[in-house]
Structure formats: C-alpha cells, structure tokens
Amino acid sequence: MLEALIFVVFPFCMVFAAISDTLSMTIANRVPVILVVVFALVAPMTGMAWADFGMHFAAGVAVLLFTFAIFAFGGMGGGDAKLLAATSLWMGMGVPLAEYVLVTGVLGGLLTLAILSYRKSAIAIFTSRNMFMRNFAEGANGVPYGIALGIGGLIVYPQSPLMVWALERLAAQ
Numbered sequence: 001m002l003e004a005l006i007f008v009v010f011p012f013c014m015v016f017a018a019i020s021d022t023l024s025m026t027i028a029n030r031v032p033v034i035l036v037v038v039f040a041l042v043a044p045m046t047g048m049a050w051a052d053f054g055m056h057f058a059a060g061v062a063v064l065l066f067t068f069a070i071f072a073f074g075g076m077g078g079g080d081a082k083l084l085a086a087t088s089l090w091m092g093m094g095v096p097l098a099e100y101v102l103v104t105g106v107l108g109g110l111l112t113l114a115i116l117s118y119r120k121s122a123i124a125i126f127t128s129r130n131m132f133m134r135n136f137a138e139g140a141n142g143v144p145y146g147i148a149l150g151i152g153g154l155i156v157y158p159q160s161p162l163m164v165w166a167l168e169r170l171a172a173q
Contacts, residue, residue: 002045006166009038010090010157014150017083021146025135027079032086036060039089039162046165052092056161059097060089080145087153096159104152112143 013035017027043053067081084104091097115136118124128137135141157163 002042003166003169005038005042006046006162009034010160010163011154014087014153014157017079017146018150021079021144021150022132022135025077025141025144027077027083027146029079029082032082035083035086036089043162046162048161048165052161056089056092059091059093060085062093063088063097077142077145080149083146083149087149090162091156091160096156096161099159100152100156103155104148107152108143108145108148111145111148115143 013031017031020031021027039056043056044050048056064081064085067076067084070076071078071081087100088097091100118136119139124133124137127133135144158167
C-alpha cells in the first residue's frame with residue numbers, strides 16, 4: 001500500500017498540474033496540498049530518519065521562500081511557486097533537488113522559447129481557438145510553467161528518496 005502511494009500520488013499530481021496549467025493557466029491549490037500531506041504521512045512510515053524528514057521540509061520551505069520572492073516581483077505565478085516548493089519537499093535537500101531545479105529550468109527555458117516562437121507564427125492565428133493551444137497563443141497569458149515543473153518532476157522522481165526506497169523494497173521481494 002505504501003509503495004502504491006509513492007508510485008501514484010507524485011506522478012499523478014505532476015501530470016495533473018501540467019495539464020491544468022496548459023488548459024487554464026492555473027494550478028489548483030489542492031495539488032501542492034496533496035503533495036505535502038501525502039509526503040508528511042508516508043515518509044515517516046518508510047523509516048526515514050527524523051533529521052532527514054526535517055531536511056526535506058527545510059528544502060520545501062527554502063524553495064517556497066525563494067519562489068515567493070520571485071512571485072512578489074512578478075517573475076513567477078503563485079501556483080508555480082507553490083508546486084515547485086511542494087515538489088522540492090519530495091526531492092529533499094541534495095542531488096535530486098539540484099537535478100530537479102536544473103532540469104525544470106532547462107525545460108522551462110525551452111518551453112518559453114517555443115511558446116514565444118509560436119506566438120509570432122501564423123499558426124497561432126489559426127490555432128488560438130483550440131482549447132489546448134489558446135493559452136499558448138495569447139501573449140498576455142504568460143507561460144504555463146507548470147508544464148516544465150510537471151515534466152521535470154517526472155524525470156527526476158525516480159532518484160528521489162521515497163521512490164528509491166519503494167523500488168528497493170519491491171526489488172527485495
């Protein structure tokens with residue numbers, strides 16, 4: 001049961017956030033809340049040391065403070081900031097978090113360049129009414145960074161401490 005939560009909740013939240021941001025330019029508050037609550041319940045049951053547990057929360061809080069500052073200056077959406085912090089909680093303080101930030105940054109940059117190119121193209125005029133493309137076509141909408149956060153999270157998640165624990169546990173059976 002514990003392994004199932006680890007295998008399903010995080011990936012589902014990442015996919016949901018990416019699709020939600022694509023369609024509505026918003027990431028529902030329930031996504032980071034679910035990530036935080038499930039981590040807080042599951043991590044101690046995996047035998048994670050309390051010091052490590054605290055460091056995971058420290059990573060989440062540090063990222064939240066940093067992204068809140070970026071949000072305050074208009075550089076990031078609030079939903080993106082909360083999702084990035086909640087995802088950082090699952091990665092912990094260490095290599096998985098650094099990889100997540102790096103991968104997400106690269107993907108976000110590529111996504112931004114692609115959307116800006118798309119907005120300047122003639123295709124944007126014809127596809128702007130499509131429910132999947134309309135937010136990409138509108139210049140005033142910004143960039144749905146939840147896509148990069150979701151994909152980056154899915155790429156790095158196999159190296160996260162809880163996923164490593166779950167995979168080792170299944171391999172031992």
